[in-house]
Amino acid sequence: MLKINNIKKTFNPETVNEVKALRSVNLEIDEGSFVCVLGTNGSGKSTMLNAVAGTFMIDEGDVLLDNTNITKWSEHKRAQLIGRVFQNPFSGTAPNMSIQENLALAFKRGQKRGLGWGLPKNKLDEFKTIVRPLNMGLEDRLENPIGKLSGGQRQALTLLMATALKPKLLLLDEHTAALDPKTASKVIELTEKIITRDRLTTLMVTHSMQQAVNLGDRIIMMHKGQVAYDFKGEEKKRLKVNDLLALFDELRRKDNIDQGVAEMLKEQYV
């Protein structure tokens, strides 16, 4: 379904701010698979998702989605195939436009937009039907600007918008990290419901190991711009939070040893 072949991305190359955010990432994800992505801060999780979504062009490698090589596709063209929810609740919705206008925009994701009426009457009932299960009372406030809603409400709507037209791939980048725990668990519940219902192929970055253990059928752990660990099938099912913590510790220890070795070499040769 999704195939990431040896992709690399360096930000600000050949400057003091050079960051090798992705150093050769390889990943293959089956159709309908729900993958949780873990990793320390700065390990390249967001960069990998952005590389798939086309936020920037990658330096090397290929991205294939649904047997199509989309490496050269622009971000908006990839949106035909990909639905996204961002970490920042402000990123996924147009704040000064009404809930129904935002939804209407989402129901045209990746399609041609012409001179047809943007808010067709017959769609309004459909909008009500899809927001009602959120139990947030939004069905009676469809004309209100989205900017007035809470972060949790906005993330829930963004999730509905990203999946309004079934995407080939759903990208979630720590989409509950900015929410309070109660709201976050509600949004996660909704996420799982939608993904299971539509059998969506999903890449979900999360900072919560509990979430990663509970959800999905595969866990990958990123480290320093690479996939360090990859668990699927029975292995993933057996995985516990403590196992993940141990892996993080191991990565940290390796880092320290690497640093130690580097310092030792420096002492010896400089």
Added chain:
Amino acid sequence: MSLLIGSFTIGLILALLALGIFISFRIFDFPDITAEGSFTFGAATGASLIVAGVNPLLASLVAFIAGMAAGAVTGLIHTRFKINPLLAGILVMTALYSVNLHVMGKSNMPLLSETTVFTWIEQFSVNISGENARTMVLGWDVAVKDLWLLLFCSISICIFCMILWWFFRTNIGTAMRATGDNDQMIRALGVNTKTMIIAGVAIANGFVALSGALLAQYQGFADVQMGIGMMVWGLASVIIGEAIINDNSLGMVIFGAVIGSVLFRLLVAIALRWGLNPNDLKIITALFVFIALILPGLMKNKRKFNLTRRNHA
């Protein structure tokens, strides 16, 4: 009174400018200075074509398209070459100065002896009620032809407003508004925001140029300097409209820009009547916009100040 009716009419003509500024500044959040050049560009194009014997309506339409082209260039410079919107606008505005001189072949082009949209209406008025007909409006003695001009401008502006309102509620227009509101979001929904910005700045400058073309016909000349300060003028109109209407729905903000333009023109006419030096007009407009821009912030600070004082008490 005829001064007031004249100001009203000019206010309506300049409402097209205000609508253009509204589109670039408010819908696209794009501070577009191209307007200064495209206003004159519209006037120069329209005037030259009319002098060449082209039908004045067709000439105005070509002026609109010329303005769109200018705006598209600004949008292209900004999106394609990642040049800051202000600088992109300044580049095109500066280039247009030369273009305008070339289009007119001189710095001022009189239209007094030409057939324009407005001489048509005057002719129409003469045919209906005779030469120099006058009538009483609210106890004032006014020329009938001035009323016809006002009526024509009002109807035209209404039509343009309705077209804009309709357009910005179509699928593509909604996507344009979203581009100005949250470009990251609308890109993730499959919209090419660069194209949207180019098209939007083009439409905005089309309106600005049309405003210039009509003003040239109304006042009877086009001048290479006539665009100077027009962007701030349009912005002032938009701000006044927003303050008065105080409603965020699309229809009302469009209406607000028109009301703001008319009101601003009337205020200026009255101020000039009271002895304001015309040379001071631009500095006063600039001051006005400056104050309007900082006022919301000042009021917020004041409120905060009051709150802290209350907390200390």
